[in-house]
Amino acid sequence: MNDLIVKTIVRWVIPFIQVFGVYVIFYGHVSFGGGFSGGALIGASLILYAITFGLKASKKMVPHKRSQWMESLGILWYIALGIVGIYASGYFLGNKTAGFFMGEAGQLLSAGIIPLLTIGIGVKVASTMITLFQKLVEENEDV
Amino acid sequence: MKKIFVVTVLTLLFLVLVYSVLEMPDFASLNSPAYNELARYYVENAIEEAHATNVIAAIITDYRAFDTLGETTVLFTSILAVTSVLKGKKHE
Numbered sequence: 001m002n003d004l005i006v007k008t009i010v011r012w013v014i015p016f017i018q019v020f021g022v023y024v025i026f027y028g029h030v031s032f033g034g035g036f037s038g039g040a041l042i043g044a045s046l047i048l049y050a051i052t053f054g055l056k057a058s059k060k061m062v063p064h065k066r067s068q069w070m071e072s073l074g075i076l077w078y079i080a081l082g083i084v085g086i087y088a089s090g091y092f093l094g095n096k097t098a099g100f101f102m103g104e105a106g107q108l109l110s111a112g113i114i115p116l117l118t119i120g121i122g123v124k125v126a127s128t129m130i131t132l133f134q135k136l137v138e139e140n141e142d143v
Numbered sequence: 144m145k146k147i148f149v150v151t152v153l154t155l156l157f158l159v160l161v162y163s164v165l166e167m168p169d170f171a172s173l174n175s176p177a178y179n180e181l182a183r184y185y186v187e188n189a190i191e192e193a194h195a196t197n198v199i200a201a202i203i204t205d206y207r208a209f210d211t212l213g214e215t216t217v218l219f220t221s222i223l224a225v226t227s228v229l230k231g232k233k234h235e
Contacts, residue, residue: 029195034203071222075215082212093208095193102194111195117204121215128218135229 010052017045025122029111035121042122043129050130055137064134067127074124081116093117 021041024033050058085094095113096102103110168175185198185206193201203211 029197029200029204031197034197034200071219075219078212078215082208093212095205095208105190105194106196111193111201113208114193114195114200114204117208117211118200121204121211124215124218128222131222132225135225139229
């Protein structure tokens with residue numbers, strides 16, 4: 001799309017969407033949201049960028065190599081936290097029993113494993129959305 | 144003949160389904176089988192056991208974290224399937 005108004009507005013809107021997405025991910029255990037919804041917000045902002053500025057710019061921003069790493073690290077991080085739980089307490093993905101920092105309910109730094117897992121899920125969902133979009137658009141390079 | 148048979152069978156099926164819908168518990172009823180002690184347990188103990196004020200987050204990433212691992216694996220598998228089918232033109 002080659003429209004000055006759309007490009008300018010998108011350039012202004014994207015940071016706000018991404019900040020909101022990061023907020024939803026980090027505060028998933030305190031207020032609404034979580035990894036899936038926050039990751040979907042960030043992925044949607046990346047898709048908006050791809051629609052407005054074209055596939056080439058989007059690939060410069062999120063190359064396949066980077067999304068590949070995000071993809072794999074998201075899930076490996078999740079499994080690694082589960083294995084830490086096995087070592088510490090004997091339960092896969094154990095939370096309180098594994099001795100993660102629990103803190104006080106309602107604070108940002110609390111709830112042990114929950115925010116850590118949420119970050120992994122958010123990274124994974126965002127990279128999945130943008131990779132899927134890029135792959136589908138690549139088939140007919142019109143956008 | 145075949146048509147009559149099909150219509151009767153479908154009508155009977157329709158009546159059975161309508162009957163089972165009428166037997167379903169009311170919306171948000173306390174007596175519905177889905178509202179058992181498990182839901183009450185989560186609401187009462189999520190803050191104490193998971194220290195999370197968002198009970199849903201406590202359920203999906205603490206009590207049912209293994210299930211969420213499965214969901215993440217589904218995402219991984221789906222992207223794997225798409226990248227293997229749609230190869231694109233060239234890898235840059």
